[in-house]
Structure formats: structure tokens, C-alpha cells
Amino acid sequence: MPTVTSLINLKGGVGKTTLTLSLAHFLALEHHKRVLVIDLDPQTNATVCLIPENDWKTRDETGRTLYQLFLDEVKGVKRFNADDAIVRNVSNVNGGVEGLDLLPSSLQLIKIQDKLTQVTDFESYQRGPIFALRDALAPFLPYYDHVLIDCPPSLGIVTLNGLAISDSYLIPVVPDILSVLGIPPILDRVSHFAGCVRRNVRALGIVISKMRSNTILHNEMTRRLREDFTDRRFPLVFNTIIPESTRIAEAANVLAPINTLVQKYGAGGPYEELSALTEEFLGHVTR
Amino acid sequence: MSHDEKRGASVAAFLRELAQQAESDSAFATHLRTALTKSGLLEAGADTSRPLASAKPRARTARTEARTPASAETTPDPFGIYRGQGEDALRATLDALDLATLRAIVRTHRLDPARISARWSARDRVINLIIEQVRARYNHGRAFERI
Numbered sequence: 001m002p003t004v005t006s007l008i009n010l011k012g013g014v015g016k017t018t019l020t021l022s023l024a025h026f027l028a029l030e031h032h033k034r035v036l037v038i039d040l041d042p043q044t045n046a047t048v049c050l051i052p053e054n055d056w057k058t059r060d061e062t063g064r065t066l067y068q069l070f071l072d073e074v075k076g077v078k079r080f081n082a083d084d085a086i087v088r089n090v091s092n093v094n095g096g097v098e099g100l101d102l103l104p105s106s107l108q109l110i111k112i113q114d115k116l117t118q119v120t121d122f123e124s125y126q127r128g129p130i131f132a133l134r135d136a137l138a139p140f141l142p143y144y145d146h147v148l149i150d151c152p153p154s155l156g157i158v159t160l161n162g163l164a165i166s167d168s169y170l171i172p173v174v175p176d177i178l179s180v181l182g183i184p185p186i187l188d189r190v191s192h193f194a195g196c197v198r199r200n201v202r203a204l205g206i207v208i209s210k211m212r213s214n215t216i217l218h219n220e221m222t223r224r225l226r227e228d229f230t231d232r233r234f235p236l237v238f239n240t241i242i243p244e245s246t247r248i249a250e251a252a253n254v255l256a257p258i259n260t261l262v263q264k265y266g267a268g269g270p271y272e273e274l275s276a277l278t279e280e281f282l283g284h285v286t287r
Numbered sequence: 288m289s290h291d292e293k294r295g296a297s298v299a300a301f302l303r304e305l306a307q308q309a310e311s312d313s314a315f316a317t318h319l320r321t322a323l324t325k326s327g328l329l330e331a332g333a334d335t336s337r338p339l340a341s342a343k344p345r346a347r348t349a350r351t352e353a354r355t356p357a358s359a360e361t362t363p364d365p366f367g368i369y370r371g372q373g374e375d376a377l378r379a380t381l382d383a384l385d386l387a388t389l390r391a392i393v394r395t396h397r398l399d400p401a402r403i404s405a406r407w408s409a410r411d412r413v414i415n416l417i418i419e420q421v422r423a424r425y426n427h428g429r430a431f432e433r434i
Contacts, residue, residue, distance in 0.1 A: 044431075053430035107434040214304070245303075250400045255423040257416065263401030268296030269303055 002036070002144040003285045005204060006162045006169040008190075010182035012153040015172040015209030017045045018248055019277075020150040022265070025091065026278035028100040029261055033145040036086070038133070039105035040066065040162045041152040042113070047104040049252045050090040059087070060106050067106035069136055070158070073129035074115050082136045092254045093264055101144075103137075109158060116157040125160070125196045133161040141165070146285070153182075155189050163193055168204040168285060171235070175208050175221035183234060203235035204284050207277065209242040236284070240277040245270045362391045365421045374418060381414045389413045396420075 007016045020037060027033040039046040047056050047065075059065055069080040086103050089096040120128025141147065149162040163169070171186060173179045187203060194201040206225060212218050222241070228234035242248070247266040250256070258264045265271040363384075368377045381389060389410060393399050398420040404413055 048430075053428070057430040107431060110434065243304075246306075247303075247400065250397065253400075253423075255419065256401065257399060257403050258401050259403065263403065266400075268300050 002034075002141055002147045003168070004141070004147040004149070004166045005281075005285060006149040006151050006159075006166045006201075007172060008151040008159065008163075008169050008186060009171050009173060009179065010153055010155070010185055011173075011179045014174050014179045014182075015207075015242065016153075017041070017049070017150050018252075019170070019172050019207060019209060019242070020046055020148050021049050022248075022251075022274040023278055023281055024100055024146075024148050025093065025097065025261060025264070026275055027146050027282075028097050029093065030275065030278065031282065032099070034099040034101075034143060036101045036103065036141075036144045036147045037090075038066075038103045038147060038149045038162065040158050041105055041150050042107055042109035042158070043152070044105045044107050045252075046150040047102065049254055050100075050102045051087055051104065052254055055087075056104055059085070059104055060108065065104045065106040065108075066133075066158075067108040067112070069132055070109060070112055070116060070129070073132050074112055080136055082140055086140065092256060093258050093261065105150075113156060113158065120157050120160075125193065128157060130157070130160055130164050130197065134165045137165065155186070155193075160193060163190060163201055164197060164199065166199075166201050168202045170204050170281075171206045172209050173206055173225070174210045175218045175225065177217075177221070180221060180225065187235070204281075205236040205238050206234060207238045207240070207242065210244045211241045212244050213241075238277065238280050238284075240273055240280050242273050242277065243270065362388055362395055365392055365396065365417055366425065369421045369425055374422065377421065378414065378418060381417060386410050386413065389417065392417055 007020050009016060024035045024037045028035045037046060037050065044056065056065070060067060063079055064081075064085045066085070068085070072078055072080050082103070086101050088101050089098050090102045091097040091100055116129060120130070147165070149166065151159045151162050169186075169190060171183055173183065183206065190201055190203070206229075208222055208225065211222070222237075225234060225237050229237050245266075248270050251264050251270075261275075262271050265274055363380050365377055365381070368380055381392075384392075386408070390405065390413065393404055393413065393416065398417055399405075404416050407413055407416075
């Protein structure tokens with residue numbers, strides 16, 4: 001069975017999608033792993049970084065995104081077919097990366113999130129479509145070595161579906177005041193949820209991203225995050241720190257001509273850090 | 288990676304850090320510009336025997352043209368042409384340009400961050416890259432307009 005890791009933070013813009021995508025690329029291309037990216041975020045950003053937006057649109061209109069899965073739950077029907085929905089060998093690197101697959105998200109999830117929330121009991125989790133994703137993917141997960149889940153910045157029903165198949169979660173943070181605020185509620189609610197559904201979902205660690213090492217605030221907050229780990233208040237903080245980088249932002253362009261990861265992320269910069277992060281991730285996730 | 292390559296990568300990383308900070312912090316960019324002007328480094332390569340105000344640009348020879356390709360001010364704006372006149376007009380404009388100018392357009396608008404096209408010698412290939420990237424950026428987000 002694969003390792004299944006959710007990337008989660010209640011704050012938006014902390015690098016969840018960026019880290020999901022870069023880990024997926026490095027695992028598939030440099031470590032030759034079979035990787036499935038599940039994009040649970042209705043913003044659909046991970047999806048359109050891996051396939052052109054027009055392809056996504058066509059899939060969305062033909063029921064081949066996660067919208068159909070959750071719409072089925074609302075309507076009480078079974079139309080979603082995971083085999084059709086999973087896009088194989090995605091990415092713009094070399095025209096597609098073998099072993100890197102995507103389960104695409106949909107903007108339309110916004111339209112049904114409230115309906116899903118209304119039928120869910122968020123204290124006991126006895127009621128609501130908590131296991132829709134698990135049930136739909138059960139036959140396909142054994143094919144993969146790693147599953148990475150890009151979660152929306154919330155702990156709603158869609159995120160819980162991701163946690164219900166996860167063994168661990170990563171918390172990307174920008175080392176600033178607001179991003180760090182999102183950590184304690186995640187630790188609390190994930191622990192509560194995992195206890196209710198009797199699943200061991202461990203906090204793999206915190207990854208510092210979008211670091212601006214020339215600012216006092218970022219350096220100070222990084223030091224405090226490490227101290228909070230030492231004091232057992234927070235989980236482990238990964239040694240590798242991902243810098244704020246124009247190159248990483250540009251890597252989101254799925255239509256750019258790219259042949260290698262060095263070209264995608266730039267040598268002498270983010271490439272080295274992202275490669276090191278993947279090594280560190282593998283060290284922790286397979287432990 | 289050789290010693291020289293490592294040193295080059297370090298310098299590149301340092302300059303990138305500096306550029307990112309200047310991009311994200313306008314006050315820092317202003318300080319940097321002032322410091323650079325005061326340092327006299329900007330004039331280091333200029334002809335110091337003539338006052339700056341009366342300095343005229345050197346005539347562009349074939350040799351200097353190859354070394355100093357067209358700048359952002361002298362290259363056509365592909366996005367403006369695509370938006371105002373359409374793809375055919377953009378292709379016609381690009382068809383009339385030499386390879387150095389096409390490459391300057393690619394560089395100026397960062398249409399190929401990995402610089403894969405720097406090794407291409409066929410003009411058509413570079414023209415197609417510019418058109419594809421301009422079209423993609425111009426239409427970026429269209430699929431998200433109606434949900």
C-alpha cells in the first residue's frame with residue numbers, strides 16, 4: 001500500500017500546492033516512484049499546474065473530476081468513476097512524467113460544499129460522506145508508492161475525506177505571524193478526527209516555505225517554530241527550508257517548455273532545496 | 288559540478304536573492320538604485336572623457352548588435368499586438384524580426400524561464416514559442432470564468 005500524506009494548513013497561500021507538486025515531481029522523476037496527486041482544493045490550482053486548464057474544463061464537464069464524486073453523495077447516485085477521472089502521466093516536464101498521476105479537483109466543489117457540510121456531524125463524524133474518497137479509490141491506491149493530497153485551507157468535509165485515507169500530514173507554513181496561527185487548530189482537529197474514525201494519522205512535520213531569509217520576522221519565527229518542536233508543542237520542523245522564489249512561481253506554468261526538473265526549478269536555487277526536501281520527506285514518511 | 292560552476296551558482300543565487308528582495312520591496316529597490324548610482328559603477332563602462340549629459344549612444348555595429356541584443360524598449364510588445372490586433376498580426380510582426388530580437392522578446396517577457404529556446408537556431412521555432420506562450424497567458428483563466 002502507498003504512503004498517503006495530506007498537505008494542510010488553515011491559512012491559504014502558505015505553499016501547500018507548491019510543495020505537493022514539487023514533492024510529486026521529485027518522487028516520480030528522481031526516485032522513480034509511482035505518485036498520485038489528489039487535488040482536493042476547489043481552487044483547482046494543483047490540477048491546472050499539471051494539466052492545461054482546457055483539458056480540466058472538458059473533464060469537469062464530463063464528470064471526470066472530484067465534483068462528480070461529491071455531487072453523487074448529495075444526490076445519492078453513483079456516477080463517479082475513479083479510473084476515468086485519474087489523469088495518467090501528467091505535467092509539462094518532457095511532455096508528461098511517467099508514473100505521475102492526478103485526480104483533478106473542480107471549482108464546482110464550491111457550489112456543493114455547504115450541502116455536504118449540512119449533512120455532516122463534525123463532532124462524532126457518524127453522519128456525512130466522510131469516506132466517499134476512500135471508497136472510490138480503494139481499488140486504485142495499491143498501484144501507487146505515494147499519494148499526496150493538496151487540501152483546501154479548511155477542515156471541512158472535503159479535507160476530512162483526504163484525512164480519512166491519510167497516514168500522515170505535512171503542515172507547510174510561511175514563517176510569519178498569521179501562518180503559524182493555523183498550526184494548533186490543525187493538530188487539535190486532526191487528532192480529534194483520527195480518534196473518532198480510529199485511524200492513525202501522524203503529523204509528519206512542518207515545512208517552512210516562502211522563506212525570506214533577509215527578514216528578521218522570518219528568521220525569528222523559524223527559530224520559534226524549532227523551539228516549539230523542542231518543547232513538544234509542535235511537530236518536527238523539517239531541516240530543509242524552501243525560499244521565496246520567482247522560479248518556483250514560474251514553475252506553475254504547465255504550458256512552458258520544460259525537459260528536466262533542473263529547468264523547471266532552476267539550478268543553484270530552489271531545485272537543490274526541493275530535492276533535499278524530498279529526501280527528507282522520504283526519510284520521515286517511510287519510517 | 289566544477290569549482291568554477293559552483294562559484295557561478297553561488298553568485299547567481301546571491302543575485303537572485305537580491306533581485307527578489309528588490310522586486311518585493313520597493314523601498315529596498317530605491318535604496319539599491321541610489322547606492323548603485325552613488326557608487327559610480329554604472330559609469331564604469333562609459334566613456335568618461337565626455338560629460339554624461341552629452342553622451343550619445345554608440346552606433347550599433349553587427350558585432351555589438353550580436354553582443355547587446357534589443358532591449359525591452361526597442362522590442363515590440365507581443366501582448367499588446369495580440370490583444371489589439373490578434374494572432375495573425377503578431378505572427379506577421381514576429382516574421383519580420385531577426386533571431387536576436389525574437390530572443391530578446393522571449394527574455395524580456397520571460398516566455399521561456401528554462402531558456403530552452405536559447406539553443407534553437409530556427410526562427411520559426413522561436414516565433415511559435417512566443418505565440419504559444421502569449422496566447423496561453425492571454426487566455427489564462429478563461430476556463431475558470433463560468434462555474
